[in-house]
Amino acid sequence: MKIREVPQDDIRHFRTARKAAYAVDDEGRYTTVPTTGWDVEEVILYQAIEEFEEQAEACRRRVLSGEDSPIAYFMFKRRMDPTVLAQAMGLPRWRVKRHLKGRVFARLSERLLREYARILRVPLDALLPFRPGVLDEETYALPPGLSTADREAEPSPAPSPPVEKTAGRSIP
Amino acid sequence: MKHVIDFEHRHYGHCESGVVSALLRHGGLDLSEAMVFGLASAIMFAYIPFLRMNNMPTISYRILPRTIISGIQGRLGVSFQKRTYRDHRRAEEDLVDFLKRGQVVGLQTSAYWLPYFPPEMRFQFNVHNLIVFGVEDGEFLVSDPVFEHPVSIAAADLANARFARGVMAPRGFVYHPERVPPSLDLPVLIRKAVARTLFMMLSSPPPFGVRGISYLAGKIERMGRSGDGRYVRLFLGHMVRMQEEIGTGGGGFRFMYAAFLEEAANLLGSAALGEASRKMTEAGDQWRTFALACARIIRKREGAPDLKEAARLLRRCGEVEREAYAILKGI
Secondary structure, rough: EHHHHHEEEOHHHHHOOOEEEEEEEOOOOEEEEEEEOOOHHHHHHHHHHHOOOOOOHHHHHHHHOOOOOOHHHHHHHOOOOOOHHHHHOOOOOHHHHHHOOOHHHHHOOOHHHHHHHHOOOOOOHHHHOHHHOOOOOOOOOOOHOOOOHHHOOOOOOOOOOOOOOOOOOOOO | OOOEEEOOOOOOOOHHHHHHHHHHHOOOOOOHHHHHHHHOEEEEEEEEEEEEOEEEEEEEOOOOHHHHHHHHHHOOOOOEEOOOOOOHHHHHHHHHHHHHOOOEEEEEEEEHHOOOHHHHHHOOOOEEEEEEEEEEEEEEEEEEOOOEEEOEEEEHHHHHHHHHOOOOOOOOOEEEEOOOOOOOOOOHHHHHHHHHHHHHHOOOOOOEEHHHHHHHHHHHHHHHHHHHHHHHHHHHHHHHHHHOOOOOOOOOOOOHHHHHHHHHHHHOOOHHHHHHHHHHHHHHHHHHHHHHHHHHHHHOOOOOOHHHHHHHHHHHHHHHHHHHHHHOOOO
C-alpha cells in the first residue's frame, strides 16, 4: 500500500479519531500514516452491529410481553450472546440462559441483579423495572485529547502534517 | 496523589507490539514496532473452526495474545516482570507503586470497559494492551498505542477493564521489561526470527500457515453450496474484522511484517530481504483486495454471493505470501 492509497474515508465510528496504517512512500520506504478509516471497516462493523440490533428489537417486544427477561435485551444491546454473557458473568451458560427468561428473572436475587447491571453497564433500576430508554440517554463524544483535529482547534505545539482526503470513497 | 512519568506517546498499528516497542524504548532499547513484531515471529495465519468466539470460528493473522511479549523475551534476552492478580485493590496498589517508582507498565485490558473507545467498538475483547504512565486525582494516564494521543481513565473503569472475565481474561496482567540488554546482535536475531516464521508459515499443517489460507478458501467456496447467504456474509465480515479492524496496521499485519523485512534488509544489507519485503507488501495489498471484495458482498445484502471470486482472491493471498517466504528461504 502506497501512502496515497491509504484510505481516508472519514468513517462514522472513528469520529475524528485516526489509526495508524503501514504504507510505503515514493522511495518504497515504510512509514506509518494516520488514517480516518476505510469504508470496508465501516461496512463490516455495522453489519455486526445491525445483527445485534435486530435481535435486540425482537427481544424488546418479548420482554414487554413477559416472555424474555430485560437482561436479554441489554445483552444484545451490549453486543453479547448468551455464551459471551455467561463468560463475562463467570456463570455456567445454562444458568445465564435461564436468567434470560422472564419467569426466572422475576425471582433473581438482588446480588445477581446487581452483577448483571454492572456487566451490562446499566443502572439497576433499568433492569427492574425494565427501562430500555436508558441507553438512549447515553452520549459519547471522543475525548477531545484523542483527536488531532480537536487538539489543533486549540494552539498545539506539535501539529501533525495534513492528510489528503481520498477523492472517492473506497466502496461506491 | 500525583505521579506522572515523563513518557513519549507514539501512535502504533497494533496494541501488543506497540506496547512492547514503547516499553523497550522507555527502557533504553529503541526498536520499532515492526522490528518487535518481526523479531517475535508474530506473523501467522490460523483458522480454528472449533474454537469459537461470538459464535464465529477463530481466524487469526498473528500468533496468540501475550506471545509477542514472551517471544521478545526469549529472542532478545529481555526479562519482563509479569504479574496477575486475584484482587483488584491489590492490583491497583501495585500499579500506583510502580508509578511512584517511576516505572511505566503495560496492562492487558478488555475493550468493553474502556470509556474512551467509541461505543460501537466496545465488544467483549479481553486482550487489548495499553500503557499506564501516570496517576492524577484518581485517574490513570494511559498511552493507548492505537490512539493518536494519551488519554486518562477513571480508576474504577480501569479496574473493570483489568478484571473482565471470559476468554483470555486479563486477571490484572501487568508487565514491564526489567533488564534490557545494552546491545543486541540484530543480524543473528533477525535470521533466527525469520527462520521461525518460515517454519510456522510453511511447515504447519492446515488449517495453519499458508496451507491454512488455501484450506479456508476451499471452505468458503463450499459455503456457497449451502445457500445460507446470511451466514456467509456474517462469516466474511468476521474474517475481515479480524484482518483490518482490530488494529493490524492494515492487511492482517502483512504490511507491518513487510516493514520489518525492509528494516532488516537495511541492517543486513541483504537484497533478498528487500525483495521479500516488496513481495510481502504485495501480499498485504492482495489481502486488502480480498477484504474489499468481501465488503462488496456484504454491502449487497441479498442474493447468492459470488464466493468463487472471493475464494480465488483468498487463494491468491496464500500464493503471494508463499512466494515471499520462498525468497526468505534464501537469506
